[in-house]
Amino acid sequence: MPVKRSALPRIALLALIWGSSFLWIKLADRGFSAVEVTFGRLALGAIVLLPIVLARREPLPRSAMVWTRIVIAALFANALPYFLFSLAEQTVDSSTAGIINATTPLWTMVLALAVRHQRAIRAWQASGLVVGFAGAALIFSPWHATSGLLSAGGIECLAASVSYAVSYIYMDRYLARRGIGPIALAACQLLAAACWLALTLAVAGVRVPHVSTASVAGLVILGVIGTGVAYVLNYQIIASEGATIASTVTYLLPVVAIAAGVVALGEQITAAAIAGTALVLAGVALTRRAPAADAAGRSADPPRQTEEARTDVGRG
Secondary structure, eight states: OOOOGGGHHHHHHHHHHHHTHHHHHHHHHTTSOHHHHHHHHHHHHHHHHHHHHHHHTOOOOOOHHHHHHHHHHHIIIIIHHHHHHHHHTTTSOHHHHHHHHTTHHHHHHHHHHHTTSSOOOOHHHHHHHHHHHHHHHHHHOTTSTTOOTTSHHHHHHHHHHHHHHHHHHHHHHHTTTSSOOHHHHHHHHHHHHHHHHHHHHHHHOOOOOOOOHHHHHHHHIIIIIIIIIHHHHHHHHHHHHOHHHHGGGGGTHHHHHHHHHHHHHOOOOOHHHHHHHHHHHHHHHHHTOOOOOOTTSOOOOOOOOOHHHHHOSOOO
């Protein structure tokens, strides 16, 4: 489905916000610990979304079971991956984190098959996984002794992407189609995730931050815009243009992350990383290709996904 011209400015803005999140993480890391960065962005994001939910009079979950599921989803969708990316960017470039993040849809399909959330895949989807993971191998280039992506930082980025994939499957199975509005669900998740990080801070302790204009600005922008406003913008695009069109933002995030890292931080990007990113995105495109109706007039059994999972490659 072609992207409507009316949707282009908002899709571009959302790609700019989410794709640049890796830059803001890098800047925030200069003054705060990974736990502090994660807690700050989650708390600020919740502060942005909760008043919107109240103003729209969206009902909040009342069931203890639903809240338990939200707390679990918040761990894998927000608390864990946000922390892992913040931790990873202490040792790897922001552009590298954005590139590895692009593998999230591939992990989502692999895990969906592994847990039987998706029962089968078409030939083009299987080829998409092969192409995508070949691109990931090219990005990591383990055959190069100088490749640093198999260090702790690279593995942490990869683990964050897998965590996003786990959350999408979990949310589709236990939270989707439960009558919870997407903004209300996002607000509840951010609040629950902030509580996870508050507990972590209580155990790990708070060190004296090396506050600077860049680190504070990075944290505030990351939390208010990258974690709060972006959710609202994403929902608006889905509501007005549909989830399929909104999902095109997926292919722009690593491009923005690379550009932001190179321009703002002077990071170096290799030809292998660029080629690998192109292969990953091509693989994602194949796995997300809409199945045509088969001869019996029935469509294939695609993975059921929440609207957030379909339109969000992972926010970084």
